[in-house]
Amino acid sequence: MTPQSEEQLMKRQEARRQQILDAALKVFAVRGLHGAKMSLIAEEAKLSAGQLYRFFESKEELFITLIRQVAKETAREIGNIYNLPGSPYRKLRAFTATILEEDGAQYPFKLIQQANTDEQVPDEAKQLLGQFSAKRFVEELLPLFEEGQRVGDFAQGDARELISAFLTILSAVITLNMPLDDDHRLPSADLLMRIVAGPGA
Amino acid sequence: MTPQSEEQLMKRQEARRQQILDAALKVFAVRGLHGAKMSLIAEEAKLSAGQLYRFFESKEELFITLIRQVAKETAREIGNIYNLPGSPYRKLRAFTATILEEDGAQYPFKLIQQANTDEQVPDEAKQLLGQFSAKRFVEELLPLFEEGQRVGDFAQGDARELISAFLTILSAVITLNMPLDDDHRLPSADLLMRIVAGPGA
Amino acid sequence: MTPQSEEQLMKRQEARRQQILDAALKVFAVRGLHGAKMSLIAEEAKLSAGQLYRFFESKEELFITLIRQVAKETAREIGNIYNLPGSPYRKLRAFTATILEEDGAQYPFKLIQQANTDEQVPDEAKQLLGQFSAKRFVEELLPLFEEGQRVGDFAQGDARELISAFLTILSAVITLNMPLDDDHRLPSADLLMRIVAGPGA
Amino acid sequence: MTPQSEEQLMKRQEARRQQILDAALKVFAVRGLHGAKMSLIAEEAKLSAGQLYRFFESKEELFITLIRQVAKETAREIGNIYNLPGSPYRKLRAFTATILEEDGAQYPFKLIQQANTDEQVPDEAKQLLGQFSAKRFVEELLPLFEEGQRVGDFAQGDARELISAFLTILSAVITLNMPLDDDHRLPSADLLMRIVAGPGA
DNA sequence: TATGAATGAGCATTCATTCAT
DNA sequence: CATGAATGAATGCTCATTCAT
Structure with a gap:
């Protein structure tokens, strides 16, 4: 019966599910859809391969679920930019540096x-990506940029274009991780800010 | 066997080999290491699958050879930036726009x-990439940037860092190709130039 | 532990065991050896999958035990034909119709x-089937058929051959369950009786 | 190039395909959908497992193709009954004995x-089975039975019902193959004919 | 003792590589 | 030499069986 924990069971299940999603995120991100073997995801999540199928019907479903979750979370995180302190420029800079x-x-x-x-x-x-990533994120940031342009923090011009360029570059830079010298690191937040910086920044 | 064709043979062989490398470049670039089936590469090169193995021992060797060649050629192409007309800023902008x-x-x-x-x-x-890509490209561009900084085209600071940031971003942007709205395209060359632009640009 | 429950325990165990066999009968019959998942049998028996293994070492043992029991019970049921009322023809017809x-x-x-x-x-x-089913069932029915042949209920000829033919067909018809039109059903008992009917039937 | 045999190639392909279908027929028939391992079918067809997939996309497609072919061929064979010599009764008896x-x-x-x-x-x-097997075969034999009923070869009553009963039993008997004694075989054609026999037979 | 979560062997399928033609 | 058919190793997925709770 082990009924002592109807609710605990649900929690453990949910934790497990998330554990798999976390593992899948790493493995899919690093190795791609094909390169991500289910056995690797299982290993990363510290379970047997068979267990994955108690939580997700297939590799494809796992992948799609992951995409959906990541898209949602990223949208939420981007939304949090408005809670950061300071001017639009400072908000964006802090957000960028954090990432x-x-x-x-x-x-x-x-x-x-x-x-x-x-x-x-x-x-x-x-489809999920089409809906979430680009367009949605741009709209999310639009108020920030319009305000920023008004106060001279950001460069003039089509705000949407500016945002998508910035996000593209930010995303690309994070992703790329090109192996540089030991002395050379990824571009700094300040450097990326030049893309959007206006006269008042 | 016929002696006069000895040389022609070599040429045809070499052409064939390059034909395979060209095809492999496209297929590996678009589909990644895993998604690039040998049969697809053969098809793109208009050869039978079996022929690939007369020129390359394995998929892995083909990939490594390709990386080596691409790294060399890219370095050479980057070197050609010095033949472009105008100031360092104009040279780099033209180079960027072309790419x-x-x-x-x-x-x-x-x-x-x-x-x-x-x-x-x-x-x-x-390893090849570690040696070639980043470091080598940076060194290749160092004279241009130092000159650019002197004349005020480029921002001050560690030139190597500036170059590697610029290359990272350029490379990432090209690669990313994130599907944006129908109205939004990749960042323009002018936008990327802001990263390096100095007061005189 | 409590002595008075010693016997009750045995009974409960036996009931449990039979519950599993009943469930297994349905599931194996409908889905076949491969299609019958242990989990389905457990579900049908309203037990957990793990419990099956307290009563049967393996799926194979469960299957063999089931075959053994079914063969015995069927033989016994066939024997009950002699308790049915009427002539040999009527006995067999009633038995057939019931099935x-x-x-x-x-x-x-x-x-x-x-x-x-x-x-x-x-x-x-x-092997169990070889020993039980055919031969044993035939011998069971032999007196009925010999009597039937004597009184003209059944066709003349080798009685054993007649019985095995009839049983084969009856068994096959029950098993087949071929989906016919909505208007066509399985052959009726009367139709099957023609196989064995003699002049007096 | 090996172009000598554009047409021969097609023939060899077709032969191979049929070789697989023949092997699959045996294995599916004997072991069922689940029990039929692709490796067993390949072995029966004297090929490697991988080869099956050059001819059929999946086990499921192979199965469906097989069902389709078998249904067609069986319908054709049943149609050939009209080419057999003699009365409706003799035609059906000869057909039955052959099978x-x-x-x-x-x-x-x-x-x-x-x-x-x-x-x-x-x-x-x-669906294929629903369309082909029962209904179609019944319609195919309807003229034979109607003629047979007219001349007294076959029993009176709903001809369609009579046919489907006969086919059901014939099919079941062939399928069953219940292991009898060494002295007891499957019911003979004459025995099966009793099911449909009329006064004139 | 009962549960059902966990394991891992086994089968369907794909694709790099080989080799008969 | 060129082809593409054939092989088989590797991977996704299922399910009998075990075992921690």
Whole structure:
């Protein structure tokens, strides 16, 4: 019976599910849809391969679920930019710096890029990405940029275009991780800010 | 056997080999290491699958050879920037615009990024990239940037850092190709130039 | 532990065991040896999958035990034909009609046929069937048929051959259940009786 | 190039395909949809497992194709009954005897029964069977039976019902193959004919 | 003792590589 | 030499069986 924990069971299940999604995020992000063997995901999640199928019907469903979750979370995170202190420029700079420095922050972006680049991703994932990533994020940031342009923080011009360029570059930079010298690191937040900076910045 | 064709044979062989490498570049760049089936490469090269193995021992060798060639050629192409007309700023802007607009120009960058991102890539390819891509390209551009900084075209600071940031972003943007709205395209060359632009630009 | 429950325990165990066998009969009959998942049998028996293994060492043992029991019970049921009222013809007709109409009556026959048809069936089960089903059933019915032939109810000829033909056809018809038109059903008992009917029937 | 045989190639391909279908018929018929491992079919067809996939997309497609072919061929064979000599009774008896004696004749019937019995066969196969097997065969034989009833060869009553009963039993008998004594064989054609025989037979 | 989560062996399928033609 | 058919190793997925709780 082991009924003591009807609710605990649900919690453990949910934790497990999330554990798999976390593992899948890393593996899919780094190795791509094909390169991500279910056995690797299982290993990363510290379970047997068979267990994955108690939570997700197939590799494809796991992938799509992951994309959906990542898209949602990323949208939410971007929305949080409005809670940061200071001017639009300072908000965006802080947001950018956080993403560049956070260690795990690269995985969602890598995943989204992998999914966008890879021709064989399932259609449903493609659609999700189409809806979420670009357009939605741009709209999310639009008020910030319009305000920023008004106060001279950001360069003039089509705000949507500016945002999508900035996001594209930010995402790409996070994803790329080109191996430089030991002395050379990813571009700094300040450098990226030049893309959008206006006269008052 | 006929002696006069001895040389012609070599040439035909060499042409064939290059034909395969060209095909492999496209297929690896678009589909990644895993998605690139040998049969697809053969088809793109208008050869039978079996022929590939007369020129390359394995998929892995083909990939490594390709990386090596692309790295060399890209370095050479970057070197050609010095033959472009005008100031350092104009040279770099022209170079950037060409890469962003030329259709085939994206393949080498995509390939290099695939190779850098994908963990499955054979170690030898990783090493090649480590040696060639980043460091070498940076050194290639160093004179241009130092000159540019002197004349105020480019921002002050560690030139190597500036170059590697610029290349990282350029490469990433080319690779990313994130599907934006129908109204939004990749960042323009002018936008990317803001990253390096100095007071005189 | 409590002594008075010693016996009750045995009974409960036995009931449990039979519950499993009943469930297994249905599931094996309908889905075949391969299609019958242990989890389905457990569900049908309203037990957990793990419990099955407290009563049967393996799926194979469960199957063999089931075959053994079904063969015995069917032989016993066939023996009951002598308790039916009327002439040999009427006895056999009533027996036939019951089997064709009773809903659960088809399972044992389906199971036996599955076991006979399927090559994967363990050898031990095959042997059991060889010993039990055909020969034993025929011998069971031999007195009825000899009597029937004497009184003209059944056709003349080798009685054993007549019986095995009839049983074969009856079993086959029950098992087959070929989906006919909405207007066409399984052959009726009267139709099957023609196979054995003699001049006096 | 090996172009000498554009046409021969097609023929060899077709032969190979049929070789697979023949092997699949045996294996599916005997072991059922689940029990039929692709490796067994390949072995029976004397090819490697991988080769099967050059001719059929999946096990399911192979199965469906097989069902389709078997249904067609069986319909054709049944149609040939009109070319047999003699009265309707003699035609049907000759047809029945042939099927009972032909060695390979059991496989198509076994296959159809497996497919009808097994709950997990793909829907497309179910539909094919629904269209082909029962109804179509009955209609095919309707003229023969109507003629037979007119001349007193066959019993009176709903001809369609009589046919479907006869076919059901014939099919079932062929399929069943219940292991009898060494002295007892399947019911003879004459015995089966009693099911349909009329006063003049 | 009962549960059902966990394991892992086994089968369907794909694709790099080989080799008969 | 060129072809593409054939092989088989590798991977996704299922399910009998085990075992921690």
